[in-house]
Amino acid sequence: MHLAQNYLHYRWLLTYLYGCTPHVWPNSGFHESHRLVRSLRNGPEGYVNRPGLHVSYASLTQYCDSLQTAVARGQLSAVKEYYGQVRLRGGRDLSTLRQTGIQYLELRQLDLNPWSIIGVTNEQLQVVTWFTALMVWLPNPTDPDAWIDAGQHANQHVALEVPAARTQYFETGMRLAATLRELGQSLHQSAAEDVATLIAARLRAPESTLAARWCHETQGSVTQATQLALHLAARRI
Numbered sequence: 388m389h390l391a392q393n394y395l396h397y398r399w400l401l402t403y404l405y406g407c408t409p410h411v412w413p414n415s416g417f418h419e420s421h422r423l424v425r426s427l428r429n430g431p432e433g434y435v436n437r438p439g440l441h442v443s444y445a446s447l448t449q450y451c452d453s454l455q456t457a458v459a460r461g462q463l464s465a466v467k468e469y470y471g472q473v474r475l476r477g478g479r480d481l482s483t484l485r486q487t488g489i490q491y492l493e494l495r496q497l498d499l500n501p502w503s504i505i506g507v508t509n510e511q512l513q514v515v516t517w518f519t520a521l522m523v524w525l526p527n528p529t530d531p532d533a534w535i536d537a538g539q540h541a542n543q544h545v546a547l548e549v550p551a552a553r554t555q556y557f558e559t560g561m562r563l564a565a566t567l568r569e570l571g572q573s574l575h576q577s578a579a580e581d582v583a584t585l586i587a588a589r590l591r592a593p594e595s596t597l598a599a600r601w602c603h604e605t606q607g608s609v610t611q612a613t614q615l616a617l618h619l620a621a622r623r624i
Contacts, residue, residue: 388444388446388447388450388475388489388531389522389523389527390492390519390522390523391444391473391475391492392444392527392528392531392534392535393522393523393525393528393534394473394492394494394518394519394522395444395472395473395534395535395538395539396528396534396535396537396538396541397518397522397538397563398472398496398538398542399538399541399542399544399545399546399554399556400518400556400560400563400586401496401497401514401515401518402425402426402429402496402542402545402546403425403545403548403554403556403560403589403590403593403596404514404586404589404596404597405497405498405500405511405514405596405597406425406426406428406429406498406545406546406596406597406598407425407426407498407499407500407501407597407598407601408426408427408428408429408433408498408598409423409424409425409426409427409550409598409601409602410423410427410605410609410612411427411609412609412613413609422549423549423550423598423602423607424546424547424548424549424550424598425545425546425547425548425550425596425598426498426545426546426598427546428498428546429496429498429542429543429545429546430543430546430547431543433546434470434495435470436462436463436468436469436470436471437462439462440457440462440463440469441453442454442457442469442471443531443532444473444531444532444535445531445532447475447484447485447488447489448485450475451481451484451485454466454469454481455481457469466480466481470495471495472494472495472496472542473492473493473494473495473496474492474493474495475489475492475493476489476490476491476492476493477489477490477491478490494515497511497515498597500597501597501601501615501616501619502597502600502619504622510585513578513581513582514582514585514586517567517570517571517578517579517582517583518567518582520570520579521563521566521567521570524566524570525566541556544556550593550596550598550599550601550602551593551594551599551602551603552593553590553593554590554593557590560586560587560590561587561590563586564583564584564586564587564590565583565587567579567580567582567583567586568580568583568584571583601615
C-alpha cells in the first residue's frame with residue numbers, strides 16, 4: 388500500500404517523461420479544443436471515471452470498502468470499471484483481495500511509446516522499475532488520501548503543460564533524482580544511478596521527452612500527426 392500511495396503522489400514524473408498524447412483529433416469527443424499538451428490521457432478529460440468518485444488508498448480495507456460503496460451507489464457498474472491509475476490486485480475479486488492481501492499493483496498510467504513496436508522501451512522499463520523502488524524507499528505519508536489528492540492535481544497539471552517547456556515541478560523532480568542516486572549508492576546498484584542521471588537530464592531538457600519529440604516531428608499539425616501515426620503503425624504490420 389505504501390508503494391501505491393507514493394506512486395500516486397509522484398506519478399507526474401512519469402507523465403512528464405513518457406506522456407505522449409498531445410493532440411485532439413476532430414470529432415474525438417473532447418469538450419473543447421486543446422493546445423498541444425503532454426498527455427491528454429492523464430488530463431481531466433482522459434481515461435478517468437466521472438467526477439465525484441473517491442477511492443481511498445489509506446489501507447487495503449478502505450480501498451475495498453470504497454470500491455464496494457461506489458458500486459452500491461451506482462457510481463460504478465462493476466469494480467472492474469474503476470479506472471484508477473493504480474489498481475491493487477490479489478485475486479479475482481475484492482473478497483479474495485481482502486483475504487490474500489496485495490499480490491501486485493496494476494499500473495495503468497503510461498501512454499504507449501509510438502516509436503516502439505511494442506509500445507514501451509527497455510529504457511522506460513528500467514525507469515519504471517527504479518521509480519517504483521524509490522517509492523518504496525521514501526517515507527510513508529501521514530495522510531494518504533490528501534497525499535494522493537495532491538498527486539492527482541500535480542499529475543493533471545503536468546499532463547496539460549506545454550511539452551517542450553520546463554515543468555513547474557522541476558525542483559521536486561531534481562530532488563527525486565538525487566534521492567534515487569542515493570538509493571542506488573546505498574544498494575550498490577549502478578543501474579539506479581544511471582536512471583537518476585537520465586531523469587535529471589530529461590528534466591533539464593524537456594525537448595527530449597516523448598511528447599516534445601512528437602510535437603517537433605509533427606509541427607503541431609493534426610494532419611502531420613496522422614501521417615506520422617500511420618507511418619509508425621505500418622511498422623507493426
